[in-house]
Amino acid sequence: MQISTISFDGDMTLWDFLKVMRHSLEQTLAELQRQVPTQRALELTVEKMVAIRDQLAQEMKGEIWSLLEIRRRAFERTLEHVGHPDKDLAAHLNTVYRKHRYGDIELYPDVIPTFDALAPHFKLGLLSNGNTYPERCGLEGRFAFVVFSQDVQVEKPDPKIFQITAERAGCELSQMLHVGDSLKNDVAGAKNVGAPSIWLNREGIPNDTKIQPDYEIKSLTEIPTIVGLDNL
Numbered sequence: 001m002q003i004s005t006i007s008f009d010g011d012m013t014l015w016d017f018l019k020v021m022r023h024s025l026e027q028t029l030a031e032l033q034r035q036v037p038t039q040r041a042l043e044l045t046v047e048k049m050v051a052i053r054d055q056l057a058q059e060m061k062g063e064i065w066s067l068l069e070i071r072r073r074a075f076e077r078t079l080e081h082v083g084h085p086d087k088d089l090a091a092h093l094n095t096v097y098r099k100h101r102y103g104d105i106e107l108y109p110d111v112i113p114t115f116d117a118l119a120p121h122f123k124l125g126l127l128s129n130g131n132t133y134p135e136r137c138g139l140e141g142r143f144a145f146v147v148f149s150q151d152v153q154v155e156k157p158d159p160k161i162f163q164i165t166a167e168r169a170g171c172e173l174s175q176m177l178h179v180g181d182s183l184k185n186d187v188a189g190a191k192n193v194g195a196p197s198i199w200l201n202r203e204g205i206p207n208d209t210k211i212q213p214d215y216e217i218k219s220l221t222e223i224p225t226i227v228g229l230d231n232l
C-alpha cells in the first residue's frame with residue numbers, strides 16, 4: 001500500500017457528535033422551557049427537536065448548505081411548534097445551543113495518540129459532512145487539509161468531494177486512505193473513487209451491507225499498524 005495521506009471523517013469518528021448534539025439540545029430545551037413555561041413547551045422533547053431539525057434539513061437539501069443556518073431555522077420552527085413563534089428567542093436559543101455544541105465537545109480518547117503517531121509519517125486531513133471545524137474541537141493545526149461539505153456544496157459519498165479532498169491534499173486518490181464510521185458515506189464513497197478505506201466500527205456492529213472496507217477497526221489506535229508503523 002503506497003499511502004501518503006490519511007483523511008478522517010469527523011462526526012462519530014473523532015468525536016461523539018450525537019452525544020454533544022443531544023446534550024446541547026437538552027440545555028437548549030431547558031432554556032426554552034424557562035422562557036416559555038407553557039404546557040406545550042413542557043411537553044417538548046429532545047427527540048421532537050431532532051425530528052424538526054431533520055425534517056427541515058430534508059426540505060432544504062441542496063438549497064441551504066450552512067448547517068448553522070438550518071439549526072437556527074429549526075429553533076424558529078420549534079417555537080412555532082409549541083405555539084410561540086419568536087425569532088429573537090430562536091436566535092437566543094441558537095446561541096445557547098452553539099455554546100454547548102462547541103464548548104462541550106470531546107474527542108474520543110484514541111484521537112490524539114493516533115494523530116501523534118501518524119503525523120510524522122503521513123499527511124493528515126479532515127473530510128466531513130458536519131460543521132465541527134478543527135479549532136472548535138481542540139484539533140487546530142493538526143490537519144494539512146480540511147474539506148467540509150457545507151463549504152464545497154457536495155457531500156460524501158459523492159465522488160466529487162473525494163476528488164476535491166485529494167486535490168487539496170496534493171495526492172492521488174489511490175494514495176489517500178480514508179477512515180470513517182459510515183459504510184455508505186466513508187467506505188463506499190472512498191471505494192468508488194479508488195481510495196483505500198478503513199471502517200471504524202467502535203461498537204462492533206455486524207456489517208449487513210455489501211460494502212466491503214479494506215480494513216475494519218474498533219479503535220483508531222489500530223491505524224499505525226495497518227499503515228506499517230509500530231504499535232502505539
Ligand SMILES: [Mg+2]
Pocket residue numbers: 009010011012013180181182
Ligand atoms: Mg461519521
